[in-house]
Amino acid sequence: MCSAAVLSIAVTLAIGCEKDQAAPGNPTTGGSGDSGGTGGSKNTGGSTGGSGMGGTGGTAPGADAGNSADTGGASDAPGPGVGPERFVGEWDYMNGGAQLSCPGAQPVTQTYQPSNFITFNAGAGAAPLILALPGCNLRFDIQGQTAVVQPGQTCAIPVGNRPSTRRPDTYTFAIEGNLLRETSSWTVAFTGSADPPCMLTSQGSLTRHP
Numbered sequence: 001m002c003s004a005a006v007l008s009i010a011v012t013l014a015i016g017c018e019k020d021q022a023a024p025g026n027p028t029t030g031g032s033g034d035s036g037g038t039g040g041s042k043n044t045g046g047s048t049g050g051s052g053m054g055g056t057g058g059t060a061p062g063a064d065a066g067n068s069a070d071t072g073g074a075s076d077a078p079g080p081g082v083g084p085e086r087f088v089g090e091w092d093y094m095n096g097g098a099q100l101s102c103p104g105a106q107p108v109t110q111t112y113q114p115s116n117f118i119t120f121n122a123g124a125g126a127a128p129l130i131l132a133l134p135g136c137n138l139r140f141d142i143q144g145q146t147a148v149v150q151p152g153q154t155c156a157i158p159v160g161n162r163p164s165t166r167r168p169d170t171y172t173f174a175i176e177g178n179l180l181r182e183t184s185s186w187t188v189a190f191t192g193s194a195d196p197p198c199m200l201t202s203q204g205s206l207t208r209h210p
Helices: none
Strands: 089-101 108-112 116-124 127-133 136-143 146-149 164-176 179-190 198-208
Touching: 089 179, 116 136, 127 146, 136 164
Parallel strands: none
Antiparallel strands: 089 108, 089 116, 089 198, 116 127, 127 136, 136 146, 146 164, 164 179, 179 198
16 A cells, blocks of 8 residues: 555546655546646655646557466466566656546646555455555456456545546556556546536556566
């Protein structure tokens, strides 16, 4: 799980944690799409999600089995796929970010810093893999070498100082050699607002924490 004291403004867009950094001021977003952290500025991701990349969501690219590291778990070869243990643990962002697009407003983008990370935990039964987010855990299935979010889940995660509900329409993490490739697309609805929902997209590359 994320450390409660180290979430930064990237968590307002990207869904994740930041290591050992003080949190800057919160952005204000919503109908106007304005943000206290301007597009292109460094932010944090954590147990949840992306920025500044203008990711389109959708399906993550296929894995490159030839460069896969031997972790002692299931094989990285195409075909039978890998087990959840291949994903379990902490992963640090090498690059990536998120973009929030609201109707009638300029997009707001945020970029991951190397201090951003996510954490996968082992699940059981119908939920083989759990992504631990700030205040929200998401269940993932394993399809080949890709972790795919199970449908019908939502997270109550604020955007700036505005409460919102986020629904992952697509959210995948694909093993490519020693890396994870993240791609996601979320519907964001602000609590108590009659404004139409916003779209949050993210993408990034992560490496396993040493």
